[in-house]
Amino acid sequence: MTGLFSDIEPFLAVAAEGSFRKGADRLALTPAAMSKAVARLERRLGVALFLRTTRRVTLTPEGERFRERCLAASREVEAGAGEAAEARSSMSGEIVVTAPFIVGRLLAGKLPEFLRLHPALSVRLELTDRRVDLPGERVDIAIRIGAPGEADLVSRRLAGLRWTMVASPEYLAEHGVPETPAALAAHRGLAFLAPSGRVAPWRFHDAGREFELPPSPGLVVDEGEFLVDAAAAGGGVAQVFSFMAAIFVADGRLTPVLERFQPAGPDMHAVMPAGRNANPRVRATLDFLYAVFSGF
Missing domain, CATH: 3.40.190.10 (Periplasmic binding protein-like II)
Structure with a gap:
């Protein structure tokens, strides 16, 4: 697994620059080292990640999907590092919550009370009926009606x-x-x-x-x-x-x-990326949402 991670950075650099030479300059490596790293990664995955011509390097469809996954994972690692650096008792910062439009009116009337209890917190509420990619869009909590969704997400039932x-x-x-x-x-x-x-x-x-x-x-x-x-x-x-x-x-x-x-x-759930529910801000928000909806 260590080799996989070490080869992902050269892959992302080549994808970003569209060139092995420019990607090598970005990481202060030689083009040959970049080419070997990408080749090892392709062998490990069993797919071609780039289409190579004498004039340009472009991602294959499989390469594009893998790049999106890598970038999402990178954002999660960065978010995890930021959370680890915070004091465990921290109750400041922003919470990003997405919810269906139909819960907007109820939350609009309840969120001011939550913010009065936690004056150092801010809430960004995004109302949407689409299924949000939580890790990719840096969302802390999504309120969903019906099945909670992906197996890699943590869910908490808010109400029947x-x-x-x-x-x-x-x-x-x-x-x-x-x-x-x-x-x-x-x-x-x-x-x-x-x-x-x-x-x-x-x-x-x-x-x-x-x-x-x-x-x-x-x-x-x-x-x-x-x-x-x-x-x-x-x-x-x-x-x-x-x-x-x-x-x-x-x-x-x-x-x-x-x-x-x-x-x-149907049931209503709050879902979040794995590990996010350990954050004090997220736990406080979950408790608030449960109190709002459990009476219905």
């Missing part, structure tokens, strides 16, 4: 989510309160358009059986929080995760309906 079906009191006063899922056919539906382009079905359970129904015609949107806003404005009936509607239900802007028919939802 619940579905809730809601409408505004004004809408229900005008259109009536549905007593069964079948009664929703007579109501205006507010539905979610999934990234796949499919309208997400409404989910129910009854007498130990789970089933789905297509949302009744109404409004279809690709943003979960918009569903909550539209329902609060009297637009119809929506099915969302309970944490999304909690503030609106608490202040009376939304009323839950068909509560006994609502099934359990």
Whole structure:
């Protein structure tokens, strides 16, 4: 393994410079030494990393993928060195958290409290529905709904989510309160358009059986929080995760309906690169996130 690591630096230098000679100058080695190091690495990996011509050196597809992995590993090593240099009790610096858009509203209302408890910390919250490459993008914690993801990540379950079906009191006063899922056919539906382009079905359970129904015609949107806003404005009936509607239900802007028919939802996890959960800043943030979501 030692030989592998010693040959990676020449490989990265050649890839960065596009030349064995320039890569050698970068590391103060001879071009012959660079060529031997790359050749050893290619033999060890069993693939060609570069396409060589008399005029230029370019990465093969396998070489490009290997380079990306090496750079990500290098960033992790640098991050680990920085963390090791910090005092173990350090509670200062920046925490980078990514989360789906649908948790943005709830976190926006809770993060100021966390920062008051830890005034030397700063939080960078990035809302995105894509699956983030945590090590490659220097992310400390990613909040994910559903399966936590890659096996090389550490995960902590934050909550078992619940579905809730809601409408505004004004809408229900005008259109009536549905007593069964079948009664929703007579109501205006507010539905979610999934990234796949499919309208997400409404989910129910009854007498130990789970089933789905297509949302009744109404409004279809690709943003979960918009569903909550539209329902609060009297637009119809929506099915969302309970944490999304909690503030609106608490202040009376939304009323839950068909509560006994609502099934359990997926789990929510916080995931992070291996070893990152030992950092005091990360542990404090995880505890905060658990406190926020575990009640839902």
